[in-house]
Amino acid sequence: MQTSIHPTAIVSPKAQLGVGVEVGPYAIIGEGVQVGDGCVIHPHVVLKGPVEIGPGNEFYSFCVIGEKSQDLKYQGEPTYLKIGAGNVFREFATVHRSTFRGQSTEIGSFNVFLAYTHVAHDCRIGNRCVFSNNATLAGHVIVEDHVTIGGLSAVHQFCRIGRFAMIGGCSKIVQDVVPFCLVDGNPARLRSLNLVGLKRNNFPEGTIKVLKFALKQLLDEGLNTTQAVEILEKQADKLQDIMTLVEFIKGSERGIIR
Template sequence: MIHPHTYIHPNAKLATNVKVDPFTVIHQNVEIGEGTWIGSNVTIMEGARIGKNCRIFPGAVIAAIPQDLKFGGEDTLVEIGDNTTIREFVTINRGTNDRGKTKVGSNCLIMAYSHIAHDCMIGNNCIMSNNTQIAGHVEMGDWAILGGMCAVHQFVKIGAHSFVSGGSLVGKDIPPFIKAGRQPLSYSGVNSVGLKRRGFTVDKINHLLDIYRIIYNKGMNTSQALEFLEEEFPATDERDEIVTFIRESGRGIIKRWSKNSVDEDIAD
């Protein structure tokens, strides 16, 4: 299953049924789980931990050192879960001392030319469409989807089950269960289509709609809306996840779009 025109360091640990195509280079301190296919011209560098039944397409570079001037050569990792597909020319950098690793979950699809920087934490079942660029320390919850050519600022958090439209510049945190679109990036409703596909009931989706109406449509500031939700809404997993996400947001959450919306970073 290993083509003779590959180079695999003697200290790399590959399961017996890993398939590696020609002209690929696998460095030392690499572990690859059973059933994984590595295409041609892939470079897997020191510190990669790749799960079972993954597919890594030609030209990808996994576990290169961070593009971070503070990086001092410390031993760090890239961890990739099971059944994840990494398409052509994707780059995933190792972590730094901050988190010690960059992590991509299981059952993810990382499309061509995407970049995942150091210390990112990508959940399970996530999709990053073509040419998506994610800066360092970004967190994506399970089932989050980024449209093509999104650019995500460092330290941004993207909530579970959210959907971000293609070409978006993501500079604020995106709460879970919602759609984000327009320019500047704004709240565009609950991700009801995606939630239905994942088995959410109509009642649960309506519950989420009611929560986000309080946050975005009732004229309250964020603190007032969260207090109202905790006092007036029944405690559910979804309510608590949303409230906790917003309370812990370091960059602030995206706003509701209006005709008078402006990009705060470029406004006069």
């Protein structure tokens, strides 16, 4: 399959396009952009470099991918964006490069970014995540695998979102979201396990039962976070996912949403 570039598109001679790339009308691909095989770039998309884009990504109209950081500390140093394979970026999605010389904003593979989503500088996104319309990440946010972020939600800089977590729509996230759980509200509170997400990903009933026990400790208003973690550590030998929770909470610098 040959690469196809619409005659109205502008492609820098210093950009690199893989095999079978489709570039639509009025798209702009700048210097230092590397586009992997089979990517589809719809009309009016803007790709700016330096950026490395893996195979099979699809960019819908009016995306701006790889623009410079909005961080006021940024002084024009060479910074990067790296995108894996099979992602979908819907209309008006924006993703920015890192703030710091030689560093990268990084997005994994098979994620879906719906309309008007924003990934700021120095974020790290895992695999198979879903960002609903207007979901917004500030700088330095870490999102692990299989996360769902509801529409019109905002995540404060330096927060972490644990794997298989879900953030409800219109939520305000100012602390870390523990794995496997659902948070919701403004400010967000820990509500329940992400049962739908766990079942869709074939978590065994036994695992879900143990995770319900862990959630009960985190929701217990009579326990502080340290006390809840001590209880969970005693159960960690029963299930690796409990240790995942313990390690996540211990590694939190901003504290966790409870």
